[in-house]
Amino acid sequence: MxxxxxxxxxxxxxxxxxxxxxxxxxxxxxxxxxxxxxxxxxxxxxxxxxxxxxxxxxxxxxxxxxxxxxxxxxxYAPALHPADPIKKAQNRAWMEFTSPMYMDTFNIMMAKDKESSDAAIKALIKNLEGLDKAMVNTPWFNGEALSLMDISAAPLFTRLAFYKKHCHLNVLENFPKLKTWSDELLARQSIKESKVDGFDDMLLMRMGKIGTYIHTANS
Ligand SMILES: N[C@@H](CCC(=O)N[C@@H](CS)C(=O)NCC(=O)O)C(=O)O
CATH class of the missing domain: 3.40.30.10 (Glutaredoxin)
Known part of the structure; x- marks a missing residue:
């Protein structure tokens, strides 16, 4: 191949x-x-x-x-979707659910004033509530085995960790299950390596150019 x-x-x-x-x-x-x-x-x-x-x-x-x-x-092996069709379909649905959440994190970055920033954060938290309800297993979304669903959600937690570290925005504080999941994901080698060198600096520079509200309000 x-x-x-x-x-x-x-x-x-x-x-x-x-x-x-x-x-x-x-x-x-x-x-x-x-x-x-x-x-x-x-x-x-x-x-x-x-x-x-x-x-x-x-x-x-x-x-x-x-x-x-x-x-x-x-x-490419190993298959990371659950084999059971109903579980697989359910995982696909939650993968779909996470996709627009990346737009929530993007909208937070694009928000230049408090009002639009608060609205973007509110939209993100509403979606986090949905994800939190779905997170019934530990350590991974389906329990013992890492799946495509975990991988689909992982970059979201990279961004939430960035906002917490650099902008004092801790959206996971009221979601202990999601925080545990985030810790598992962010400690995983493949996920650590998927973040390009200089990621934080590039994002901070971008936010500086945009005039991102949560960045300017916290620096
Ligand atoms: N639904 C698409 C979204 C991809 C997407 O929005 N990519 C952004 C970068 S993060 C992009 O290429 N934007 C360029 C544009 O919109 O012109 C996917 O899941 O692949």
Missing amino acids: SKPKLISFKLCPYVQRSVILLKEKGVDYDIEYIDVYDPPEWFLALSPTGKVPILQVEDTVLFESAVISEYLDEV
């Missing part, structure tokens, strides 16, 4: 999902970074949505992180 190639943007949580999965499965892959704010022509020609991640597999281009995850899980 030829080496898959991932097209990435260093701060993108959706690409981070693919990276974690490739690392968990020990896949030999290539990665190329682009700037999504100034994308090269060759990338726009390849990506139907103009978004990362895309995964090039020989002559085929896959897009949408959830689809890329499903593909990688089918092709």
Whole structure:
């Protein structure tokens, strides 16, 4: 099988999902970074949505992180989805649930005043409440075995940890189960390695340029 190639943007949580999965499965892959704010022509020609991640597999281009995850899980062992169809469907539903939560964290970064910042934080907390109810097992979403669902949610906790460390925003303080899950995820080798070098500094610089409310209010 030829080496898959991932097209990435260093701060993108959706690409981070693919990276974690490739690392968990020990896949030999290539990665190329682009700037999504100034994308090269060759990338726009390849990506139907103009978004990362895309995964090039020989002559085929896959897009949408959830689809890329499903593909990688089918092709490279060990399978990380539960085998039971109803459990698998339930996991897929919760994976869908986590996807827009990345927009919540993005909206917090884009919020330049208290009102819009509070609204974005409120939206995130509402979704965290939903996720908290679904988190009935420990240490992972399905219990003993790490699954695609854990990996789908992991980049979210990378960002929440960043907000806690640099912006004094601790949205997990009232969610002990999610905090335990977050600690497990963030201690995992593949997840630690999926965070690019200089991640915090790049994000802080970006927030400085945007004028992110929780960044300026806390510095
Ligand atoms: N639903 C997509 C979302 C991907 C996405 O929003 N990627 C962002 C970077 S984190 C992007 O490429 N944005 C560029 C744009 O919107 O033009 C997925 O799961 O792959």
